[in-house]
Amino acid sequence: MAEPTSTTDIWVSGTEAPEVSEWMVAGTDEGAQEMERHETTERSVEQRGSRVVDDWVVDDTIDDDERMIVNMGPQHPSTHGVLRLNIELEGEIVRRVKPIIGYLHTGMEKTAETLTFLQGGTNVTRMDYLAPLHNELCYSLAVERLLGVEIPPRAQAIRILMTELNRVSSHLVATATNGMDIGALSMMMYGFRERELILEFFEKTTGLRMNHNYIRPGGLAADLPDGWEEDVAEILVRIPRAIQDYEDLLKENPIWMGRTQGIGIITADECLAYGVTGPTLRAAGVPWDLRKAQPYSGIEAYDFEVVTGSRGDVYDRYRVRIGEIHQSLRIVEQVADAMPRGDYKTGDRKVSPPPRQRIDESMEALIHHFKIYTEGFKVPAGETYAAIEAPRGELGCYLVSDGSGAPLRMHTRAPSFSNLQALPIMMADSLVADTVACIASLDPVMGDVDR
Amino acid sequence: MSGDGSPGPVDGSDEMLAGLTDAVPSAEADRSVGDDVIRVPAPDLARLAQAARAAGFEMCADITVVDYLRVRRVRFEVVVNLLSLQHNRRLRILVPVTEDDPEVPSLVPVYPGANFLEREAYDMFGIRFTGHPDLTRILMPDDWMGHPLRRDFDVGAVPVQFKASPRVS
Numbered sequence: 001m002a003e004p005t006s007t008t009d010i011w012v013s014g015t016e017a018p019e020v021s022e023w024m025v026a027g028t029d030e031g032a033q034e035m036e037r038h039e040t041t042e043r044s045v046e047q048r049g050s051r052v053v054d055d056w057v058v059d060d061t062i063d064d065d066e067r068m069i070v071n072m073g074p075q076h077p078s079t080h081g082v083l084r085l086n087i088e089l090e091g092e093i094v095r096r097v098k099p100i101i102g103y104l105h106t107g108m109e110k111t112a113e114t115l116t117f118l119q120g121g122t123n124v125t126r127m128d129y130l131a132p133l134h135n136e137l138c139y140s141l142a143v144e145r146l147l148g149v150e151i152p153p154r155a156q157a158i159r160i161l162m163t164e165l166n167r168v169s170s171h172l173v174a175t176a177t178n179g180m181d182i183g184a185l186s187m188m189m190y191g192f193r194e195r196e197l198i199l200e201f202f203e204k205t206t207g208l209r210m211n212h213n214y215i216r217p218g219g220l221a222a223d224l225p226d227g228w229e230e231d232v233a234e235i236l237v238r239i240p241r242a243i244q245d246y247e248d249l250l251k252e253n254p255i256w257m258g259r260t261q262g263i264g265i266i267t268a269d270e271c272l273a274y275g276v277t278g279p280t281l282r283a284a285g286v287p288w289d290l291r292k293a294q295p296y297s298g299i300e301a302y303d304f305e306v307v308t309g310s311r312g313d314v315y316d317r318y319r320v321r322i323g324e325i326h327q328s329l330r331i332v333e334q335v336a337d338a339m340p341r342g343d344y345k346t347g348d349r350k351v352s353p354p355p356r357q358r359i360d361e362s363m364e365a366l367i368h369h370f371k372i373y374t375e376g377f378k379v380p381a382g383e384t385y386a387a388i389e390a391p392r393g394e395l396g397c398y399l400v401s402d403g404s405g406a407p408l409r410m411h412t413r414a415p416s417f418s419n420l421q422a423l424p425i426m427m428a429d430s431l432v433a434d435t436v437a438c439i440a441s442l443d444p445v446m447g448d449v450d451r
Numbered sequence: 452m453s454g455d456g457s458p459g460p461v462d463g464s465d466e467m468l469a470g471l472t473d474a475v476p477s478a479e480a481d482r483s484v485g486d487d488v489i490r491v492p493a494p495d496l497a498r499l500a501q502a503a504r505a506a507g508f509e510m511c512a513d514i515t516v517v518d519y520l521r522v523r524r525v526r527f528e529v530v531v532n533l534l535s536l537q538h539n540r541r542l543r544i545l546v547p548v549t550e551d552d553p554e555v556p557s558l559v560p561v562y563p564g565a566n567f568l569e570r571e572a573y574d575m576f577g578i579r580f581t582g583h584p585d586l587t588r589i590l591m592p593d594d595w596m597g598h599p600l601r602r603d604f605d606v607g608a609v610p611v612q613f614k615a616s617p618r619v620s
Contacts, residue, residue, distance in 0.1 A: 102590040109575075110600055145484060272509040272536070275564030286536070293539050383517070384484045385532060385543065398530060400517050408522070413513040413532070421567050450590055 066090050072435070074103045080177065080439060081446030085423075087435065094432055097424040101417075104450040112410035116376030117143050117401075120410065121213045124397075127412060128448035129210055130173055133166040133202075134390040136215035139410075141296060142386035142399040143217035146379050149351055154342040155219040156298045161232070161335040162205070162214065163297075163388075164328040168239060169198040170391035171279075171321040171328075175246065178318060178440040182259045184250065194242045201231045217377075218352040219345025232336045236329055243325060250318070260315035264426040264438035267312055274425065275418040278393025279320045280442060284312035290389035302334045314434075314441040351377050376405035385413075392416050392443055416448040467506055467538070474502040488543045493529075496546050497556040497582075500531070504561055508533040508542055511562035514569055516548075516576040520602040526550040529578060531558065548578060557583040575600035 073084035082103035088096040111123050124139040125132040137159055144151065151159075176191020199209045204225050206212035214221050250256045266276070268284040281288055289306040291299050307323030309316030345352045353372045354365040371377075381403040387396040396413030419442055426438045468480045468487060475498050478491040491499050500511075513532035520526055531544040546555055557580035558565040569580040570589040577598040580586055588595060597604050 102588075102592070105590040107599060107606075110606060113602075114606065273563045275510055275512060275562070275568075277510075277512075288536050293536075382484050383530075385486060385513075385541070387512075387541075394512060394534075396513055396532070398513065398515055398532070402522060408519075409515075409517045411513075411515040411530075413515075417567060417571075418512075418564060421564055 067095075070432075074100075080444055081449075083420075083439070083444065083446060083449075085435070087427075087432070089432055092431055092433075094427050094430050094435065097427045099420050099423055101420065101446070101449050104446045106451070108451045109409075109411055112407055114406065116405045117217055117379055117407065118372065118376050120407065121216050122211070124410075124412065125211045125213055126447065127414065127451050128390065128392070128395070128416070128445050130170045130445050131166050131391050131395075132211055133162050133215055134388060134395055135412075136213065137163055137297070138386055138388045138390070138395045138397045138412075139399075140215050140217045141388065142384055142397040143379060145384045145386055146382050146399060146401055147217070147351060147377075148380075149218060149346045149348050151219060151297075151346055152343045153298070153340040154223075155344050155346075157335050157339055158220055158224060158344060159215055159297045160299050160302070161332055161339075162202075164331045164335070165198050165201065165235070167328045167391045168325050168332075169195045169202075171325050172198075174321055174391070174440075174443040175318060178314075178437070178443075179250065179256075181436040181440040182256070184253075184256060186249065187246065190242065190246060190249075194239055197235055197238060201228075201235060204228075204231065216345075218348065219343070223344040229336065232332060236333055236336075239329060240326070243322060247322065257315065259434075259437060260318060260441075261313055262311070263314045263430065263434045264441055265311065265313045266422055266426050270422065270425050271312075274421045276393070276422045278389070278391070278415055278419065279317050279324065280312075280419055280422065281393065282307060283309035283316035283320045285310050290387055290394060294387065296386075296388050299331070302331045304328075304331050314437050317441040378403060378405055379407075387413070390415055392445065392448065393419060412451060414448045414451060416442075416444040416446075417451075420444050420449055467540075468542075470506060471499065471502050475499045483543070486541065486543055488545055490545045490547075493546050493548055493555045496529075496531070496544065497558065497561065499544060500533075500558050500561045503533055503542060503544075506535075507537050508535040510534040510536065511558060511565050511568070512541070514558070514565055514572055516572045516578055516600075518576060518600065518602045527553060527576060527578060529555050529572065553578045554581055555579075556581055557586075559583055574598070577601070 068089045070087045070089055071084065072087055074082040084100040084103065086098040086100060087094055108123055108127060112120055115123055120139060121136050124135045127135050172191045172195045176188045179187025179191070202212060203209050205228065206214040206221065266280065266284055268286045271281045271284050271286065277288070285308055287306045287308050292306055304327045307320050307327060309320050349368045353369050358365040359369055379401040381401055383398070383400040385396055385398045387394050393415030394413065395415055398411040398413065399407055400409040402408040423438065423442060427435060430438070465480070468489065471489060472478045472480050475491060475495050477495050478489050478499050481488045481490060489499065510533065511531065512534040515530050517528045517530060518526065519528060525547040527548040527550065529546040529548055531546070533542045533544065548555055555578060557569055559569065560582065566584070567589060569583055570586060572578050573580060573586050574588040574590050575598055587593065591599065
């Protein structure tokens, strides 16, 4: 085996691509990038976790013997993915926290630039993997706003039905993991058991349990399946009954209350300053819900309430999520009762492909079909920002088109990303045992944080 | 406004926008696909943000960058998305930034929540936010070279060798 002769740098665009040298190919079974020489700087050593640097201001009043910096994560089940925290402890008390993220970064915003507008849905749905339909809806709304197409009432109603069911399933996971992190292990099983009911309905409707690509620019991928009324009716009966079980288990449970009340408090002003939205903001007492304030897809036609808390602690966030499950089911019931008839996607043939039968008889339909599936539909140049209320807060999509078939830029305003900034505020001066309670109540999805 | 998405409700009068452009004379109010937009040169961004915060925009919802390589003369555009809960409206601030001097004032003193957002913008586009307390990479590894969301940063440029290929010697 030849000795490595030169350092292979990561290829910076504009320069020539590095040649894969002989020794890399012949001499290793590992990925060549693993074998590359890394530049060792202060920061890179810190980033790889081989050294933890305390770059905060040292408080002289604390005795150094008492201070300890603990590195929590990225591999820790309670961090809900690959979240890493640098925690400075003084005895048992958390003094400072620094979240370190990026372990799940997959460059989805870059990928979006290489996909057409129709393909983009497969990409965005993988961001917040607990609320894929919200991602699709937000992206579709942004594309449709640039296109200026009308969405038929049935498509809008199904969108609301599906996203509200998705909110229920997402909140069920949030409550389940919140329970497990604090030690209420049965919650984990209960929450996932009920979520299964909704995922089965999703699978029946969209073909997949997650990453559906069901809501698309121009409407939906398919209509609801036969017998959807019975499935929804069953969900509407079984979930409230299950929620009642959770309430019996947790609501007045002294251990649960002791572990959650007065823990991880964040005030309304802090939420606003740090861009925190969703149940965390509402638990702090701000009745801000984009479904009410800036309604989308005709959600203003349905009757529901914005659930708020008052103390902004872990317990209130749990209460808000349980309340929102009830409100979402209320919306689902109203949508199911008043489901309009009609088409499930727009009739604009420049955007949505024609039905299969038309292709056999119409030349124009064949052309539209060919155009949409080869180069995609063209979206007028412009930029827009669409926002919806996802289970974790404001999910936004900033979309820039240059008039071609693929976006010039697609940026997602991820609620978990902004919410995570509030973690140091919540955890300051709390006990180290409450760390996981705070993380779980914030309900970050790392796919959403890192994108 | 046609389409499924309903834009943020906008007051009939634009006193608020007029107040902002009065406070910062270099700022220009505009409309873009139904949204309120203000264009401002980079040095005045912090002043405009302060005025906006005073006018009731409590939250900095989003900061991002668009790379207009070979589309516009000024390559980058920093996009700041403000949200006012009390007035229920949004405001987008667009700041053109040149490639040679990609510098804008940081909004962290005005909106603490801009911290992560600006770090992401720096990481992905190399825009330097002056006055940011900790302007380091946030998503990419710290020893990464280049800024991946720039349009001239190619996809799949890192050579990956999974298995040693059989060689005839």
